[in-house]
Each structure stands twice: as C-alpha cells, then as structure tokens.
Amino acid sequence: MRPARALLPVGLVLAVACADASERTEGPPDTAAATDPQLVFWASLESLCGQAFRGHVVESEPPDASFEGQALVMHVRECQIGEVRIPFYVGEDRSRTWVITTTAAGIRLKHDHRHEDGTEDEITQYGGDTRGQGTDLVQDFHADALTAALVPAAATNVWTIEVEPGRRFAYALRREGSDRRFRVEFDLRAPIETPPPPWGG
Template sequence: MTYRSHFFWLLPGAILLAGCGDAAPDPAPGDAPTEAAMPADKEAWLANLRAPCGQAFPGQLERAPETSTMLQGEELLVVYFDVCEDDEIRLPFHIEQLDGEWDRSRTWIFRPTDDGRIELRHDHRMPDGSEDEVTWYGAWTIAEGTANQQEFIREDQEWEDGMTRGWRVIIEPGVRYVYGTIRDGEWNWRVDFDLSEPMPEPPPPAWGYEDGGGPPR
C-alpha cells in the first residue's frame, strides 16, 4: 500500500471524528480584544505633563515627616521634562546636596496602559548606572482624576495601620509641578517645582541614562 492509499484510508475516520464535536463558532467582529479608551481626564493630564517638554525647573521640599532623612529642606531640587513620547514620559529628579555634590539617581516614569490607566514607576540608579536595590516600584491610577491632578494608589500590599498609600502628582503648565506621597489621601512627603520660568540649561542625564541608556521602552 502506498503513502497515498494510507492517507485516503485515514481521511474518512478523521472527518467522522471531527463531526462528533461541536464546531467552534466563528468569532463575531465584536469579540476581538480591543484597547480601552483613555479617559478624558487622563488624556488631558498626560497632555499637560508633556507641555513643558525639554525644560528643567527648580523646586524645593515642602513637606516631610520627622522621620524622613532624604532631604534637609535647603537643597536645590530640579525636575527635567526629558522624554515626552505618547507611550512614555520621563522626568529625571536631580538633587544638589548641601555639600555641592549632585544626586542624579532618580527618574519618574509615567506610561499610559492599554486598560485606560496611567502607570507610575520609580527608576533608581547607582552612580555607575546600575540598578539600586530598591527600584521600579510604583502604582497605577485607580480612580477619576482631573486634567491637573492624578493619584497612583498601591493595591499590592496591605499595611499594618490600615492606611492606603500612594502618590499624588499635580501638573499646571506654566505654574507648578508637585510630586509627593500620600496616606489616606493626605500629603505625607512633598516637593514643589516652579514652572513659571525654566532654568537656562537642562541638567546632565540621570545616572544610567547616559548615551540613551535606561529602562526598556
């Protein structure tokens, strides 16, 4: 018996077995997965965040708990609106310390998601560009915001005190940019930047972002 005769001997059985099951229905046009539309408040907020692109602005510490040792309150703070793409906005956060040395370890990263939210990530780097032990933490928007304010709430962890934790970011082009942590909706730690007049020149790249480095896009 040749290969061809074997094939035709098996074919009727294959057809019979195929007919024993329920045929899968053809997918309806509406069954295809679609991306959720970005809500108007978040579209407007992202547009405002892109507005100062290419400019850097000075800021200062406005609020910190007594236990915080990150800033003393007299440092020069700089936010640089560096990358302002449709799929990612990067804001390096530079700190001129009291000894005159610069800390360029932090970059705030905002990304719109396919389900209509905005994701906030913190990229922390060492001076040699390698990742810090604590990095890439963040959260997503979970509620309606405004064109000027969005909140990113952590839902991945339960806290002993029962408080909700996250971040609040305010952007008013030409006026101010505010970033800080919140607990149960109240400011816990906060830095404010004056957007009324940009600095003469942008700062050097954040650590790890030299020559186009940084996280995958």
C-alpha cells in the first residue's frame, strides 16, 4: 500500500523525490517514484490538464449506432489532488465524464453519467480499480461490486486507459467471457479548442 499517493498529486511526489535525490552527497539516487508505473502514468495524465482532443472509435463489438457519424471529444477539464475528471462528448451529448482517482491501493476509474439538467442518471458511478501495478502507459480497471449490482452483465468488465505522451490517449472496454469490446483513441498531437462544460459541470 502507498497511502502517500492518495494524499499528494503524483507530480508533486515525483518532484519531491527528484529534489531529495539531488541533495544527497552519497549513496544511490532515489528512483522509486520515477520507476513506479502508476506514478509515471499519473504524471502523464496530469500533463494533459486543460487540454481537449478529438477521437475516433477503432473497435466496437457489437457496433454502437449512437457513435456513428458523431464528433468525439475528450477534455481533461479538472485536475485536483488525487483526482482527474475527463468529460467525454459524443456529438451534442455531454452526459459522460470519466473520473480517475488515486487510492491507497492504486488507481480507480468511475463513470459519472448526467442528464442535461445536471441530475445523475440511474446508471452512474460504475467502474473499478486497478489490481496490479500496470505499466507506465497502460492501467486496467476491474469492475467493482457497485458495478455488478447496477449492471450484472458488466460484472466482468475491464476498462483500460492508455496514455502515450505526445501521441495517443485511449479508453477501452472488454467484457471477459464475451465478445463485448469497445475502444476509442484520441490524437494528443493536435489539441483543439476547449469545449463547453459537461452536463452538471
């Protein structure tokens, strides 16, 4: 367990670790923070704060007609200590926000769904937690008990967030034991104008 990560932004943890290492006059440098995959991943996520990007669906099984012909936009809109909120817009539908937070045990992904008046959708706050260290670029989130209660069929869902700095951000879903797959990728090389706030934002 790494409770410090839940209390401090990962970028600050990395900065402090680097400063401490530079002040030492003997012994090996402290590289723990710089080599912790989840800390590196979080720092990459935070580096996108305030920016918005266009995306496209690269996999959808079964096909989802609601995404066809729609402009897809993600906006890394809010970055607080231990929390990053990323609205995901599908055309004029601004109901979806990905909420990524740090916990004492790892990283958590939740889906905040809102109606146009800002009230919560009946199906919202589903998601899950990491079960391992993942990698610098990729973190998997396994469905939690709330998700299984809200949508029993989604009990085996695994969501994936990928951040390849300067190149690509990806959000993906697979449902283990089935053919259910979804993946959308965003081009980090071409930031766009800031979109309107999400519903309820």
